[in-house]
Amino acid sequence: MAAEGLVLRGVTGGYGRSTVLHGIDVEVRPGQKVAILGPNGAGKTTMLRAVSGLVAVRSGEILLGGDTLTGLRPDEIVARGVAHVPQGRRVFPDFTVVENLRAAAYTRGGRDVDEDIARVLDAFPRLAERSGVRAGFLSGGEQQMLAIGRAVVQRPRIVMIDEMSLGLAPILIKELYGRFDVLFADIPAVIVEQNPSVALEHCSYVYVLSNGEVKASGPASEFTSHERLMQAYAGAVD
Amino acid sequence: MSAFLQAVVNGLMTGGVYALLALSIALIFKTMDAVNFATASMGAFCAFLFFQVGTILNLGWAAGLAVAVVGAVLLGWAVERGIVRPLGSGDLFRLVLATMGLDIVLNNATQIFFGSGVQNINAPLPSGGVGVAGINIDLTRLVILAVAVAGAIVLGVVLRCTNLGVGMRAYAQDPQAATLMGVPARTVSRWTWIISSLLGLVAAVMVASVSVLSVGFLQGTFISAFTAAVLGGLSSLPGAVAGGFILGVLEALSIAYAPRAVTIALPVLIILVVLLIRPAGLFGRLSASRA
Numbered sequence: 001m002a003a004e005g006l007v008l009r010g011v012t013g014g015y016g017r018s019t020v021l022h023g024i025d026v027e028v029r030p031g032q033k034v035a036i037l038g039p040n041g042a043g044k045t046t047m048l049r050a051v052s053g054l055v056a057v058r059s060g061e062i063l064l065g066g067d068t069l070t071g072l073r074p075d076e077i078v079a080r081g082v083a084h085v086p087q088g089r090r091v092f093p094d095f096t097v098v099e100n101l102r103a104a105a106y107t108r109g110g111r112d113v114d115e116d117i118a119r120v121l122d123a124f125p126r127l128a129e130r131s132g133v134r135a136g137f138l139s140g141g142e143q144q145m146l147a148i149g150r151a152v153v154q155r156p157r158i159v160m161i162d163e164m165s166l167g168l169a170p171i172l173i174k175e176l177y178g179r180f181d182v183l184f185a186d187i188p189a190v191i192v193e194q195n196p197s198v199a200l201e202h203c204s205y206v207y208v209l210s211n212g213e214v215k216a217s218g219p220a221s222e223f224t225s226h227e228r229l230m231q232a233y234a235g236a237v238d
Numbered sequence: 239m240s241a242f243l244q245a246v247v248n249g250l251m252t253g254g255v256y257a258l259l260a261l262s263i264a265l266i267f268k269t270m271d272a273v274n275f276a277t278a279s280m281g282a283f284c285a286f287l288f289f290q291v292g293t294i295l296n297l298g299w300a301a302g303l304a305v306a307v308v309g310a311v312l313l314g315w316a317v318e319r320g321i322v323r324p325l326g327s328g329d330l331f332r333l334v335l336a337t338m339g340l341d342i343v344l345n346n347a348t349q350i351f352f353g354s355g356v357q358n359i360n361a362p363l364p365s366g367g368v369g370v371a372g373i374n375i376d377l378t379r380l381v382i383l384a385v386a387v388a389g390a391i392v393l394g395v396v397l398r399c400t401n402l403g404v405g406m407r408a409y410a411q412d413p414q415a416a417t418l419m420g421v422p423a424r425t426v427s428r429w430t431w432i433i434s435s436l437l438g439l440v441a442a443v444m445v446a447s448v449s450v451l452s453v454g455f456l457q458g459t460f461i462s463a464f465t466a467a468v469l470g471g472l473s474s475l476p477g478a479v480a481g482g483f484i485l486g487v488l489e490a491l492s493i494a495y496a497p498r499a500v501t502i503a504l505p506v507l508i509i510l511v512v513l514l515i516r517p518a519g520l521f522g523r524l525s526a527s528r529a
Contacts, residue, residue, distance in 0.1 A: 054414065054417070073422065074417045074418065075417055075420050075421060075422040075423070076422075078417075078418060078420035084418050086415065086418060090412055090414070090415035092407075092408050093411060093412075094407075095407070095408065095411070099404070102404060103404050103405070103408045103419050103421075104419050106404070106408075106419050106420045106421050107420035109401050110401035150419065154420070
């Protein structure tokens with residue numbers, strides 16, 4: 001059992017009366033980058049939201065470093081070291097770049113943040129140039145950099161990122177993934193992607209979700225063939 | 239000309255109180271998306287604590303202030319804990335209705351505790367006036383203006399420079415994203431109501447100092463402050479301050495130059511005009527990313 005990793009065991013949950021996740025088992029080992037792939041509506045985002053406490057877990061449990069996260073409030077889960085970069089970036093539009101980064105240090109009282117901010121601006125020169133600009137005026141790519149930067153400032157024990165590549169140009173996607181790998185080199189990551197080829201390049205392990213179930217899982221190398229991935233999407237293999 | 243300047247100066251001095259109470263309204267609206275129609279009765283109740291404990295019980299102003307501040311904090315906390323949180327998010331209309339109910343309850347509670355009489359306040363403020371360039375400046379009102387400006391500045395500093403303030407501003411922009419930064423929703427909600435209640439206390443004490451203390455004495459000011467908040471865009475704090483001063487000046491000018499009926503109808507007229515011509519208010523702007 002991974003002492004520092006993230007473990008989802010038989011997680012069932014959803015919104016209101018509808019169940020989206022039907023007994024999900026996922027494990028992220030220390031230092032491991034795990035891709036969650038699957039078609040639209042597979043439950044990938046819901047899975048991340050369940051970990052973050054934004055979606056109620058009806059049965060099963062979620063553990064981080066052996067401690068349970070199930071039933072905690074979202075802010076308590078963040079305080080335990082889970083950084084969640086949500087779909088659509090969700091930067092604070094009226095805050096400047098630097099204010100957004102400062103807000104990410106809330107759980108430690110907003111202190112000791114200068115070094116982290118410098119690290120983020122160093123990794124993303126584009127953000128450094130626009131550090132005083134309100135985030136609502138940034139481009140989609142810049143907002144994604146900022147969203148990743150907030151996760152850096154949070155100093156997480158695990159980072160989860162939802163659809164990093166959505167709506168961005170291929171060259172930008174490549175750059176973002178490269179920076180992400182460097183910034184979170186030693187930290188386990190859960191990477192939700194609709195774009196399998198990008199995710200497979202940067203992850204060592206893959207789970208394929210469909211209809212709220214894990215249809216397939218294994219080392220990323222096993223999924224590089226297009227055929228195998230399509231089979232997994234269709235739920236034909238396990 | 240001097241009559242005009244006199245009206246402007248008078249208006250700015252009244253406007254300070256409008257601005258303060260408008261901040262109380264806008265702060266709640268910004269975070270909860272709902273108007274607190276109990277703003278006036280909450281502030282009035284705390285003003286009664288201030289004056290009654292201080293003067294009637296002969297304990298002095300400091301004791302009155304201490305009791306009123308504690309009372310305002312407890313009242314804000316109790317309203318959040320007892321009404322706002324159990325109602326939950328979702329249907330905001332329920333919260334608005336609940337604050338209307340609270341308004342009735344608090345007005346009656348004030349009457350039960352403090353009686354229904356009208357009391358003249360002998361406020362510990364300087365009186366008299368000074369003439370500057372032919373304009374008479376009332377010292378009491380000048381102090382009130384200073385207190386209002388100081389209150390707005392303190393609020394600004396709290397929201398900009400404290401961790402809680404940054405969390406509250408983040409929450410107002412995107413509650414879920416703020417939650418993912420570790421900002422606890424209930425902490426934001428609790429402190430929003432407590433701070434709003436304190437602003438109401440200060441505004442109520444200022445108003446009572448130049449009028450009288452009686453059940454419902456703050457209702458008229460509330461209408462003006464609500465108008466000021468709408469004028470400023472309802473969720474904009476700088477807008478609420480500007481709206482307060484603009485309304486104060488417009489009111490004073492209408493007193494000087496227009497029939498009395500216009501003065502009375504002015505807040506409602508302004509709300510109507512703002513909603514028709516510029517629903518986002520003078521200072522309300524559409525958020526760049528949410529467009």
